[in-house]
Amino acid sequence: MTAARWFKMYALGYLVFLYAPILLLPIFAFNDGTIIAFPLQGFTTKWFSQMFGNATLALAVKNSLIIAVSSAVLATCLGVFAARAATRYTFPGKGGIIGLIMLPLVLPEIIVAVSLLGVLLGLGVSLGIWTVILGHVLICTPYAIAILNSAFQSLDRSLEEAAYDLGESRLSTFRLIILPLVAPGIVSSLLISFTISLDEFIIAFFLAGTEPTLPVYIFSQFRFPQAVPAIMALGTILVLLSIMLLAIAEYFRRRGIAKSGGKDTGGFL
Amino acid sequence: MKRPIIELENVQKYYGDYHALRGITTTIGEGEFFSLLGPSGCGKTTLLRTIAGFEDPSSGVLKIDGKDMDGVPANVRPTNMVFQSYAIFPHLTVEENVGFGLRRDPRSAADKARAVQEHLEMVGLKGYGKRAAHALSGGQRQRVALARALILKPKVLLLDEPLSALDKKMREQMQVELIRLQRQVGITFILVTHDQEEALVMSDRIAVMFEGQIAQLDDPETLYRLPKSRQVADFIGTMNFLPAQVLSETPDGFEVEVAGLGRAALTARQAPGRPTGDVAVGFRPETLTILYEGQQAADRESPGIVEEVVYYGDMTYYDVKLDGVAAPVRLSMRNVFGRPVLDRGTRTRVAWAPGALVLFR
Ligand SMILES: Nc1ncnc2c1ncn2[C@@H]1O[C@H](COP(=O)(O)OP(=O)(O)OP(=O)(O)O)[C@@H](O)[C@H]1O
Ligand SMILES: [Mg+2]
Numbered sequence: 076m077t078a079a080r081w082f083k084m085y086a087l088g089y090l091v092f093l094y095a096p097i098l099l100l101p102i103f104a105f106n107d108g109t110i111i112a113f114p115l116q117g118f119t120t121k122w123f124s125q126m127f128g129n130a131t132l133a134l135a136v137k138n139s140l141i142i143a144v145s146s147a148v149l150a151t152c153l154g155v156f157a158a159r160a161a162t163r164y165t166f167p168g169k170g171g172i173i174g175l176i177m178l179p180l181v182l183p184e185i186i187v188a189v190s191l192l193g194v195l196l197g198l199g200v201s202l203g204i205w206t207v208i209l210g211h212v213l214i215c216t217p218y219a220i221a222i223l224n225s226a227f228q229s230l231d232r233s234l235e236e237a238a239y240d241l242g243e244s245r246l247s248t249f250r251l252i253i254l255p256l257v258a259p260g261i262v263s264s265l266l267i268s269f270t271i272s273l274d275e276f277i278i279a280f281f282l283a284g285t286e287p288t289l290p291v292y293i294f295s296q297f298r299f300p301q302a303v304p305a306i307m308a309l310g311t312i313l314v315l316l317s318i319m320l321l322a323i324a325e326y327f328r329r330r331g332i333a334k335s336g337g338k339d340t341g342g343f344l
Numbered sequence: 345m346k347r348p349i350i351e352l353e354n355v356q357k358y359y360g361d362y363h364a365l366r367g368i369t370t371t372i373g374e375g376e377f378f379s380l381l382g383p384s385g386c387g388k389t390t391l392l393r394t395i396a397g398f399e400d401p402s403s404g405v406l407k408i409d410g411k412d413m414d415g416v417p418a419n420v421r422p423t424n425m426v427f428q429s430y431a432i433f434p435h436l437t438v439e440e441n442v443g444f445g446l447r448r449d450p451r452s453a454a455d456k457a458r459a460v461q462e463h464l465e466m467v468g469l470k471g472y473g474k475r476a477a478h479a480l481s482g483g484q485r486q487r488v489a490l491a492r493a494l495i496l497k498p499k500v501l502l503l504d505e506p507l508s509a510l511d512k513k514m515r516e517q518m519q520v521e522l523i524r525l526q527r528q529v530g531i532t533f534i535l536v537t538h539d540q541e542e543a544l545v546m547s548d549r550i551a552v553m554f555e556g557q558i559a560q561l562d563d564p565e566t567l568y569r570l571p572k573s574r575q576v577a578d579f580i581g582t583m584n585f586l587p588a589q590v591l592s593e594t595p596d597g598f599e600v601e602v603a604g605l606g607r608a609a610l611t612a613r614q615a616p617g618r619p620t621g622d623v624a625v626g627f628r629p630e631t632l633t634i635l636y637e638g639q640q641a642a643d644r645e646s647p648g649i650v651e652e653v654v655y656y657g658d659m660t661y662y663d664v665k666l667d668g669v670a671a672p673v674r675l676s677m678r679n680v681f682g683r684p685v686l687d688r689g690t691r692t693r694v695a696w697a698p699g700a701l702v703l704f705r
Contacts, residue, residue, distance in 0.1 A: 236398060237431035239419050241445035241496065255435045 154219030202284030226260025346373030355404035382553035604666030631700035641695035
């Protein structure tokens, strides 16, 4: 009885700690004052209009979206190839190769960023969006592989053989049977990679050159107190977008499970 | 012999160092219901997958319908497979599953739809076409898998333990349906199973496999009555063994002395392995009969004592220790109204016939 109450309070405390700061975002986004402190100064939407009128911010958002979408697509493509190879084929040194691909998962990002910067500068590559994409693909791919591996692993091998046996080619088997069945995994991989790339700071900071990305821009703006409320407004919009994204991902995941008759285990929501 | 549809000539298969198929040579006829029977790991699936084209033989020749299959991939071979897991495409409907193989067929959509309906009807799934495939029961999946494979009109249908995932009742029902289906379509069925009863019930011929080799290939009755080795005899049903000695070999048979039974003359047919010296004699439980008071054996009889009684309702199994033999032999009696089941320890006489004995090395 008391133990149960303690657990309840613990859970509640955890949730407050997790979400209270996020709840502050919309509160101060609509607060008519540049100081992030109570008491509130009154209601305003001027921070939102200020944010939408900011050309640098718009550029940062555009860059970040380009980077996140490209990184997500590339990492997921690489993830599909790697997961397919890891689950279907045996080749010498397979364990080691897969291990090395997964390593960036635990490698400190700062190390990846610094070493990449060194190599790129050494090669004379000019920094910009594409170098950030390169770095992000590197760190997103292990996540993509982890997600896609489980999708490919749960695929019964005889499904492929059955399609092949019924006259399809290897390629059409992949398109007609494998892709639809791992589609939920692909969607998850795209969304996770997109999210990781979108708020990645260290690699973007080192490799972006003069191109701003969203997290780098936000960080730079915190030096100016008058810019902070607009950042709060931006944060509010990002939180809403994240919730929408998560809901969409969950919808596709559930639909995928329902379609293939699997049992619902785990998931986000 | 019917026209051969599958010819295997010294087919060998290595997985790395592991020798999975050790020289398979056999011919399977058109329209035959052929079974591959053997314990787990003996290479049944490997042989089936080799015929299907999923595995390449390391050496040897495989011909289907007279054509050498070397370099012919699975998707163009005139064979289709029913997988052990059924491999029903879970994201498609029953209809889409059954019609999957017709995608490249030049026929019109209406003709294809008609073919799908015909085949659904053939396997007893009329009206199930629009269902989601993942919502079917095990038996229904099995039928979808059959229809999906048969719609391509293969020359040979390959079935890898198709009934092992079903419960006993469903299995027995599907056995009968498979036989009916095979007669209806008239093509060769090759069935892999480790269930000897299933093989005996369904097959025209059975190849018993051990360790990558065919130990015996015969029709069910010959296989049951005249197994060529103790290993085959042990694998198929129950067989009693008694030590024996060959006393003399005559042009048309053997004279043997069997422990507990005495002297008997056997024909050459009863000794498929042509053994000599110290041998064993085998016989099935149902070839022995307990003699009750006043009954006479039609041929021979031997005395013994009932050691164990296992009552099955319709049958009773007795373990009887024949005089002069250490190990008991098992015999089965159909329970008939008015005939008492014997108690343990009863002295009794057992009737047998020399013609039911088989001689082993
Ligand atoms: N792809 C493979 N690589 C290595 N060894 C294999 C492979 N496939 C099968 N084997 C081995 O070959 C042997 C025969 O396998 P197979 O699957 O043909 O047996 P089976 O008779 O079908 O047995 P079961 O009744 O268990 O299905 C087994 O010892 C198995 O371990
Ligand atoms: Mg097998």
